[in-house]
Amino acid sequence: MNVLVFVGIHTLLAIALNLLLGYAGQISLGHAAFFGLGAYSSGILTATYSWNPWLAMLVTASVVASVAFVIGFPILKLKGHYLAMATLGLGIIVYILFNEWVDVTGGPSGFSGIPNLQIGSLIFDTDFKNYYLIWIFVLGCVLLSVNLANSRIGRAFRAIHDAETAARVMGVNARLLKVQVFALSAMICSIAGSLYAHVMTFIAPPSFGFNISIELLTMVVIGGLGSIYGSFLGALLLTTLPEFLRFMNDYDIVFYGGLLMVMTIFMPGGLVRGIPQLFRKIRGSGKDKGNANA
Amino acid sequence: MLRLKNINTYYGKVHALKNVSLHLAEGEIVTLIGANGAGKTTVLNSISGITPPSAGDLLFLKETIKNLSPDRIVKLGISQVPEGRQVFKPMTVDENLELGAYLRYKARAPRLEIDKDKEEIFQLFPRLEERRKQAAGTMSGGEQQMLAIGRAMMARPKLLLLDEPSMGLAPLVVQEIFRVLQRLRDERGVTILLVEQNAKAALKLADRGYVLETGKVILEGKADELLENSEVKRAYLGKDKKEIWER
Numbered sequence: 094m095n096v097l098v099f100v101g102i103h104t105l106l107a108i109a110l111n112l113l114l115g116y117a118g119q120i121s122l123g124h125a126a127f128f129g130l131g132a133y134s135s136g137i138l139t140a141t142y143s144w145n146p147w148l149a150m151l152v153t154a155s156v157v158a159s160v161a162f163v164i165g166f167p168i169l170k171l172k173g174h175y176l177a178m179a180t181l182g183l184g185i186i187v188y189i190l191f192n193e194w195v196d197v198t199g200g201p202s203g204f205s206g207i208p209n210l211q212i213g214s215l216i217f218d219t220d221f222k223n224y225y226l227i228w229i230f231v232l233g234c235v236l237l238s239v240n241l242a243n244s245r246i247g248r249a250f251r252a253i254h255d256a257e258t259a260a261r262v263m264g265v266n267a268r269l270l271k272v273q274v275f276a277l278s279a280m281i282c283s284i285a286g287s288l289y290a291h292v293m294t295f296i297a298p299p300s301f302g303f304n305i306s307i308e309l310l311t312m313v314v315i316g317g318l319g320s321i322y323g324s325f326l327g328a329l330l331l332t333t334l335p336e337f338l339r340f341m342n343d344y345d346i347v348f349y350g351g352l353l354m355v356m357t358i359f360m361p362g363g364l365v366r367g368i369p370q371l372f373r374k375i376r377g378s379g380k381d382k383g384n385a386n387a
Numbered sequence: 388m389l390r391l392k393n394i395n396t397y398y399g400k401v402h403a404l405k406n407v408s409l410h411l412a413e414g415e416i417v418t419l420i421g422a423n424g425a426g427k428t429t430v431l432n433s434i435s436g437i438t439p440p441s442a443g444d445l446l447f448l449k450e451t452i453k454n455l456s457p458d459r460i461v462k463l464g465i466s467q468v469p470e471g472r473q474v475f476k477p478m479t480v481d482e483n484l485e486l487g488a489y490l491r492y493k494a495r496a497p498r499l500e501i502d503k504d505k506e507e508i509f510q511l512f513p514r515l516e517e518r519r520k521q522a523a524g525t526m527s528g529g530e531q532q533m534l535a536i537g538r539a540m541m542a543r544p545k546l547l548l549l550d551e552p553s554m555g556l557a558p559l560v561v562q563e564i565f566r567v568l569q570r571l572r573d574e575r576g577v578t579i580l581l582v583e584q585n586a587k588a589a590l591k592l593a594d595r596g597y598v599l600e601t602g603k604v605i606l607e608g609k610a611d612e613l614l615e616n617s618e619v620k621r622a623y624l625g626k627d628k629k630e631i632w633e634r
Contacts, residue, residue: 248482248489255476258473261457262435262461262539263538264490
């Protein structure tokens with residue numbers, strides 16, 4: 094059950110990154126930063142300052158979205174490798190902040206005593222309850238994202254992705270839209286971070302480091318760029334896989350690397366497009382055999 | 388209708404346009420010819436706001452559009468068919484056309500009206516209708532060019548900017564596309580600024596022309612006069628080369 098809670102949180106994060114990367118075509122190697130900002134801000138506001146967790150989540154999400162909006166303007170002017178580097182830098186800065194600002198964040202030893210979420214007398218303190226809590230958020234996020242992706246705005250994102258100049262001369266305000274999707278993406282990550290903090294009640298910097306940003310990227314690519322359902326598949330696979338790879342100890346990273354290589358070579362469209370193709374191929378070859386026999 | 392007054396545009400330190408002035412009257416087809424790197428595309432991008440000019444003035448319908456963003460300029464009625472077509476390859480023909488009407492969707496224009504415009508585009512280019520559910524990237528170059536023009540028309544422009552629509556296309560396809568441009572002007576009164584390498588075809592279609600060389604306008608005049616101009620003939624139409632070489 095615990096694993097399914099994490100699948101849910103990772104799905105939220107993967108969808109957030111996919112809106113940015115898969116739809117609008119803008120890479121971010123620092124998305125764990127927004128996840129961490131959500132978690133730490135919620136944690137500190139509730140544990141240190143005794144705020145209501147829901148209020149803290151809401152305030153945190155809006156602040157993180159605004160911050161992303163403001164830094165989005167200079168950052169998203171960059172393209173390709175430069176954008177990757179800038180977002181990477183953002184991730185590292187935030188990670189260092191969590192580690193070094195010991196008085197507020199607890200530094201490397203982490204931050205504990207975060208309360209669980211609560212509605213009336215219902216306290217989300219077991220895996221079972223958290224499971225429902227998280228998946229309600231995931232459901233909401235999926236509905237929002239699917240609607241957005243199929244709207245005029247979603248089409249504009251894909252247009253920017255494919256031919257930015259052409260999109261601009263169609264009247265798409267590319268710069269503003271890119272910044273807006275960046276802010277939306279950051280906001281979803283922040284909410285996922287708040288949920289994570291309240292579910293875990295303890296957070297530490299390594300959960301929001303560079304490798305997490307990369308893991309998110311892997312989920313999005315393996316699941317399928319530009320597919321909301323693909324993000325779910327990617328999150329599911331990469332979250333449950335470690336459970337099955339325990340026997341490999343530290344060598345599981347080799348498996349991930351191999352998986353990423355195999356996937357990009359044989360299923361460049363990700364699981365969500367690759368699996369149906371595979372089925373068709375198998376069925377197709379089966380048919381051929383049938384014909385040969387006849 | 389459109390007037391460029393001493394436009395200067397830079398790419399970083401490169402001075403791409405030097406005091407370019409030109410004008411278009413309503414309902415005119417004007418062509419801008421010149422060699423590679425002369426600055427033809429930059430003129431169009433300066434008008435549409437993609438590479439805003441740093442000095443000079445740009446007037447459209449008597450109002451300055453110099454510091455407006457590309458989306459505002461589209462809204463005023465200027466659509467660009469970008470160089471190399473730039474259709475949205477993974478999207479269908481239908482979706483491409485709908486993106487052309489992006490600002491109209493945004494302004495909540497009635498769907499029926501937009502669908503009717505789409506039908507009109509299909510009348511101009513029947514081949515697009517056959518392929519409306521097909522991904523744009525899988526079509527031929529000529530069909531993609533037709534789509535790029537159709538997409539620009541979906542914004543209901545008063546002025547259409549075309550960047551080398553003949554690029555890499557078979558002569559027959561070029562003819563077909565140029566015929567449609569003529570129809571757009573004659574039947575709908577769309578004013579057209581046509582940038583071309585194919586100087587002969589462009590001058591035959593246009594009313595007037597400008598010749599651009601290394602960022603400057605070096606010649607301007609009626610299209611038929613430019614066709615007869617010895618300098619244009621030599622440099623852009625490939626005629627009378629011999630005499631000049633031997634002199």
